[in-house]
Amino acid sequence: MVPAGGYLLVSALLFSLGVMGVLLRRSAIVMFMCVEMMLNAVNLSLVAFSRLLGDPTGQVLVFFVMCVAAAEVSVGLALVIALFRNRESIDVDQIRLLRG
Amino acid sequence: MQVVLFGICALLAIVGAVGVITARNPVYSALFLVLNFFSLAGLYLSLEAQFLAVTQVIVYAGAIVVLFLxxxxxxxxxxxxLPRFRLDRTGPLVVLLSLGLLLGVGMGIWSLLGASFPQDPQAQAVGTVESLGRALFGRYLVGFEVVAVLLLVAMIGSVMLAKRRFQ
Structure with a gap:
């Protein structure tokens, strides 16, 4: 049997890889993918805890996270499209209208 | 059996995550993301969360990645x-920061590392559709309804954003 720590470690590793991706990449689309990865890492630890405690609440929470992720992706990608139409670029370093 | 499934899926999930970060072409990133999502579904299966494994494949690997593509x-x-990587000064700093984050979380879960999952049938049945359905349509019914409204708002918002021309 794999101990619960195995799942939690994989989840922590995936989360830090997601953070690394968000900070290292400049393409808005890949940054969104890394945000999805971070949400998934948290989902994994929620499922592991739900199994550990024998309580379905964690899995219901995962269900809600999935719905929020779907909403976030649809709005975010619409923003990327609107951005590309105006700027002809998805490089987040070139979007600095609000930087004084 | 569970150990083998866990090992393969954990390895593939990490390979997929590294691939998403390192692939230069966003299409390859999206395909690595599919690999990551599928192996997470495998991990859910090894945790006896069958319903979530199926939902993961349908919602993430099906809908979200297709939207990305x-x-x-x-x-x-x-x-x-294609924008380049940010590897000048900030690169090593970012890697260090993520490793620090991993270390911090690792220390947080240190005491749980050896905890084993309960094996009684009641705890194993937590991930079935029946148990999840009872929780979702019982205790969490309000949240469920709110999520439905959230999805509607997101749909309207994305159509508005993609249609409008900004000046």
Missing amino acids: FVIMLLNLRPED
């Missing part, structure tokens, strides 16, 4: 348009 095709980026 559609947007990538719609933008039709030329290879010279």
